Amino acid sequence: MISEIKDKTEFQAFTPEPIRVLSDEGEWVAPFELDLDEATLKRFYAEMVAARMLDEKFIILIRTGKTSFIAPHAGHEAAHVAIANAVQKGHDWLFPYYRDGGLWLAMGTPPSEIFGQMLGNAADPAKGRQMPSHPGSKPLNIFTACSAIASHIPPAAGAAISMKLRNTGQVVVCSFGDGATSEGDWHAGVNFAAVQGAPAVFVCENNRYAISVELTHQTASHTVADKAHSYGIPGYRVDGMDVLASYYVLKDVVERARAVHGTALVELEVYRYGPHSSADDDSRYRPKAEVEAAKQRDPIIRLRKFLERQGWWNETAETELRAGIAHDLNTALEQAEAAGEAPAEWMFEDVLSSRPWHLEEQRRLVLEELR
Numbered sequence: 001m002i003s004e005i006k007d008k009t010e011f012q013a014f015t016p017e018p019i020r021v022l023s024d025e026g027e028w029v030a031p032f033e034l035d036l037d038e039a040t041l042k043r044f045y046a047e048m049v050a051a052r053m054l055d056e057k058f059i060i061l062i063r064t065g066k067t068s069f070i071a072p073h074a075g076h077e078a079a080h081v082a083i084a085n086a087v088q089k090g091h092d093w094l095f096p097y098y099r100d101g102g103l104w105l106a107m108g109t110p111p112s113e114i115f116g117q118m119l120g121n122a123a124d125p126a127k128g129r130q131m132p133s134h135p136g137s138k139p140l141n142i143f144t145a146c147s148a149i150a151s152h153i154p155p156a157a158g159a160a161i162s163m164k165l166r167n168t169g170q171v172v173v174c175s176f177g178d179g180a181t182s183e184g185d186w187h188a189g190v191n192f193a194a195v196q197g198a199p200a201v202f203v204c205e206n207n208r209y210a211i212s213v214e215l216t217h218q219t220a221s222h223t224v225a226d227k228a229h230s231y232g233i234p235g236y237r238v239d240g241m242d243v244l245a246s247y248y249v250l251k252d253v254v255e256r257a258r259a260v261h262g263t264a265l266v267e268l269e270v271y272r273y274g275p276h277s278s279a280d281d282d283s284r285y286r287p288k289a290e291v292e293a294a295k296q297r298d299p300i301i302r303l304r305k306f307l308e309r310q311g312w313w314n315e316t317a318e319t320e321l322r323a324g325i326a327h328d329l330n331t332a333l334e335q336a337e338a339a340g341e342a343p344a345e346w347m348f349e350d351v352l353s354s355r356p357w358h359l360e361e362q363r364r365l366v367l368e369e370l371r
């Protein structure tokens with residue numbers, strides 16, 4: 001709720017309504033002045049469009065049988081772009097989850113690596129060892145996503161505690177879905193980070209469903225942000241389809257975490273337009289009309305309306321932007337596909353510092369067989 005915001009640099013926790021700065025019609029409705037310049041706002045827009053187009057590519061990959069699993073992220077783009085722009089890239093650490101495709105892209109992960117991971121081939125930095133849609137990045141400090149829900153929360157807490165002990169000036173931003181907040185790991189991890197005063201920002205991308213289970217069927221809490229009360233940390237409820245509100249709140253919370261080693265919970269209210277995954281039929285548990293209604297809050301259309309109001313965007317700019325992104329994604333996919341199959345010997349690498357005799361023997365037999 002806008003009237004609840006004291007000023008831009010100190011958003012109030014536990015507001016009864018989600019914090020927003022843009023109306024659905026793209027009007028600026030915050031009680032503070034916008035201080036982002038035209039180039040930055042256009043970049044946020046371009047990153048969200050790229051995230052959406054990446055999702056569309058993932059859908060093509062699954063439909064053409066080139067990948068075996070996708071977790072559609074359309075509807076989550078504002079959350080992804082806000083997180084990527086609120087952190088110090090390559091300095092802070094991210095602990096994302098499988099629905100963060102747009103976040104990997106906005107962080108600067110080369111799209112050819114993202115596609116390599118989706119194909120599980122020689123272009124995959126994870127060497128084909130992860131399920132598709134579960135990348136990570138060593139140079140960008142992005143912890144590899146794990147399918148086991150909330151299993152990344154305790155490691156995120158541990159990393160943040162370590163940052164505090166070593167006084168590194170880094171922050172952990174850990175994202176997850178609403179369903180993750182009903183897992184034991186989530187409570188253990190958030191509690192541990194909070195009691196240690198660790199610089200960790202926990203970000204819930206609340207899309208109201210954990211596969212087919214609607215939010216009110218898995219938690220009696222009125223909001224996810226409310227759960228922060230139990231751990232003595234602030235909880236912020238934000239319109240997660242308003243990229244600028246999400247950015248401003250996250251930036252504020254991340255910088256406070258860095259300055260005072262504070263832990264916080266940010267709930268971004270989003271909506272996933274697609275099914276939970278390529279193995280799901282969402283028409284069985286939610287009405288089409290609900291999906292269509294959510295699209296009226298679309299983060300990309302909303303920011304576009306705002307840019308148009310400023311006189312900074314038009315159809316020509318839109319066409320050019322989309323053509324550029326399509327070219328980059330197509331080229332990246334071609335590069336990834338050209339890399340070919342992951343070499344079989346990768347199976348035997350990286351786990352142990354030196355290979356014991358029985359693995360050496362297995363490796364030799366596999367390579368002999370393939371020859």
Ligand SMILES: Cc1ncc(C[n+]2csc(CCOP(=O)(O)OP(=O)(O)O)c2C)c(N)n1
Binds near residue numbers: 099148178179210
């Ligand atoms: C520990 C664990 N339990 C169950 C599952 C099966 N599962 C996969 S995704 C999912 C739903 C997660 O929902 P949420 O955290 O809200 O994220 P979303 O997928 O909606 O973005 C479940 C229950 C799992 N992967 N791990």
